[in-house]
Amino acid sequence: MSLGHTILGLLERQPSHGYDIKRAYDQQFGHDRALPYGQVYATLSRLLKNGLVEVDSVETGEGPERKRYAITSAGVTDVEQWFGRPEPVEPYLQSALYTKVVLALLTGRPAVDVLDTQRAEHLRLMRELTRRKLDGDLADQLVCDHALFHLEADLRWLELTAARLDELAAEVRR
Amino acid sequence: MTSPVLLRAEDLHKDYGRTTALAGASIEVSAGELVAVMGPSGSGKSTLLHCLAGIVRPDRGSIGYGGEELTGCGDARLSALRRSDFGFLFQFAQLVPELSCLENVALPLRLGGRRRRAAEAAAAQWLERLEVADLARQRPGEISGGQAQRVGVARALVTRPKVVFADEPTGALDSLNGERVMGLFARAARDSSAAVVLVTHDARVAAYADREVIVRDGRTRDLAATK
Numbered sequence: 524m525s526l527g528h529t530i531l532g533l534l535e536r537q538p539s540h541g542y543d544i545k546r547a548y549d550q551q552f553g554h555d556r557a558l559p560y561g562q563v564y565a566t567l568s569r570l571l572k573n574g575l576v577e578v579d580s581v582e583t584g585e586g587p588e589r590k591r592y593a594i595t596s597a598g599v600t601d602v603e604q605w606f607g608r609p610e611p612v613e614p615y616l617q618s619a620l621y622t623k624v625v626l627a628l629l630t631g632r633p634a635v636d637v638l639d640t641q642r643a644e645h646l647r648l649m650r651e652l653t654r655r656k657l658d659g660d661l662a663d664q665l666v667c668d669h670a671l672f673h674l675e676a677d678l679r680w681l682e683l684t685a686a687r688l689d690e691l692a693a694e695v696r697r
Numbered sequence: 698m699t700s701p702v703l704l705r706a707e708d709l710h711k712d713y714g715r716t717t718a719l720a721g722a723s724i725e726v727s728a729g730e731l732v733a734v735m736g737p738s739g740s741g742k743s744t745l746l747h748c749l750a751g752i753v754r755p756d757r758g759s760i761g762y763g764g765e766e767l768t769g770c771g772d773a774r775l776s777a778l779r780r781s782d783f784g785f786l787f788q789f790a791q792l793v794p795e796l797s798c799l800e801n802v803a804l805p806l807r808l809g810g811r812r813r814r815a816a817e818a819a820a821a822q823w824l825e826r827l828e829v830a831d832l833a834r835q836r837p838g839e840i841s842g843g844q845a846q847r848v849g850v851a852r853a854l855v856t857r858p859k860v861v862f863a864d865e866p867t868g869a870l871d872s873l874n875g876e877r878v879m880g881l882f883a884r885a886a887r888d889s890s891a892a893v894v895l896v897t898h899d900a901r902v903a904a905y906a907d908r909e910v911i912v913r914d915g916r917t918r919d920l921a922a923t924k
Contacts, residue, residue: 639911639918649904657880671901678900685913686737 526558526566528605531575531598538579538593541567554666567592575601624684628692638685642678649674700727703892704749704860709758711744711915718744719755720915724894726860731883731893733903736912742896743864745912749894750783750862751775763859780809784858784891786882788868790849792837799824799833802851809856823851826888827881843874850882860892867902879905 533539533547541563549557570576575598582589594602620641627634649671656667684691704726711719718741726732726749736742747753749760751767760767763782767775779785784805792801802820807813824830827847832840840848846866853861866882867875883905886893895906903909911918 642911646900646903646909649900650906653901653904657884671904675900682737 525605526562527570527575528602530563530566530570531594531602531605534576534592534594535599535602538591540589540591542589544592551662554663570598574598620681621684624688624691625695628688628695634688634692635685638681638688642681645674645678645681649678700729702726703728703730703763704894705761706745706749707759709745709748709755709760711741711748711753711755717915719748719758722758722912722915722917724749724910724917726892726894728859729887729890729892730908731886731895731906733906733909734894734896734912735898735900735903735909738898740912741915742898742912744915745917746862746864746894746896750785750860751779780805781856782859784853784856784861786846786849786853786861786863786866788865789842790837790845790852792845792848792852794837797834797836798829798840798848801837801848802855805852805856820851820855823855824848826885827851841874843870843878846870846874846878847881850878850885854885854889854891857889858891860894861886862894862896864896865898866895867897867899872901875899875902 529548529552530544533544539547541560544567545558545560545563548563567576571578571592575595576592577595579591579593582591620637623637624634626632627637652667652671652674656664656671659667702725705724707723709719709722711717720741722741722745724732724734724745734742734745744753748755751760751770755768758768762778767778770778792798793804796804799817799820802823803811803813803816806816806819811819821830821833824833827850829844829847829851832844832848837845837848846869849866853863863882867879870878879902883893893906895903897903
């Protein structure tokens with residue numbers, strides 16, 4: 524995920540201090556992982572250098588000075604282009620699990636155990652996400668569902684592969 | 698968390714003619730535990746459920762329930778047990794079309810000898826817990842599949858069973874409705890400390906359980922035990 528574009532998107536609503544950006548981010552997207560301050564400021568200074576944001580005002584008072592950042596018109600263009608681009612789709616063709624299964628077959632190990640061990644781990648995580656979903660709000664539910672659908676797809680592959688292990692064994696040993 | 702084992706099946710075998718449905722299936726279910734039984738179609742998972750519930754007799758093997766050996770019980774004892782201790786939930790709610798939703802939920806209590814008023818009062822509470830209290834007077838033909846399945850959950854739990862046997866309970870529902878029914882079912886079963894044996898091929902449904910047992914070619918494989 525592009526943190527730069529996310530911050531630009533948040534700034535497009537209104538000019539904000541770094542702290543407010545962090546808070547808005549955590550509220551919308553943080554879930555169990557808050558965004559570290561350091562990352563917010565590092566990203567803001569990169570956006571500043573690239574002319575996508577500017578310092579709108581500086582407050583001096585007690586403590587360190589507080590800069591308020593605003594998006595520039597170049598920044599708005601950049602966000603718009605980002606919205607218009609599809610996110611890269613993961614081709615999923617380099618699977619560590621597939622490699623493991625084939626190697627298990629080649630070395631005479633029980634490949635079905637490899638699949639079942641993975642299956643147990645996938646289901647463990649699915650149970651955890653399901654519990655979180657049941658206790659969570661709509662945002663939690665949607666985030667967990669996204670993960671659950673991906674895990675389910677993996678599981679279907681595990682099942683399909685388990686059902687075709689004999690065929691695969693014959694093929695890899697040829 | 699170690700609850701006493703409520704139901705234990707060992708080395709079950711069952712053939713239907715030349716087709717082998719179970720070839721050495723074993724499972725343990727503790728009190729209040731939600732166990733998913735997973736496996737591809739034809740793996741024997743429904744037969745396992747039917748054996749555990751005393752609907753089908755295995756050719757070989759043992760099934761212990763609360764100190765009793767079910768394979769040695771007569772039909773009368775098994776059907777009494779199914780009425781008093783077991784609850785059932787199927788893919789389609791299988792409600793009686795001539796009865797209202799309230800009467801459907803009250804039915805297992807009525808069959809157990811409860812008076813009509815008491816049975817319907819209990820049924821009304823269950824409909825409320827499943828968030829379908831407003832359907833009490835409707836007939837099954839007048840409600841949606843998701844609503845019918847909630848009524849089905851209420852009917853399965855109304856007798857306060859020790860074990861609920863559920864066979865693909867969300868199989869006929871779209872994913873959003875399936876999730877809602879599953880969430881309500883899992884919560885209601887936990888609240889009333891009922892154990893659940895949940896047969897499903899859907900991993901998202903199985904994820905509501907505490908653990909899973911996988912059935913392949915009539916044999917069980919307990920994934921927790923393979924770790």
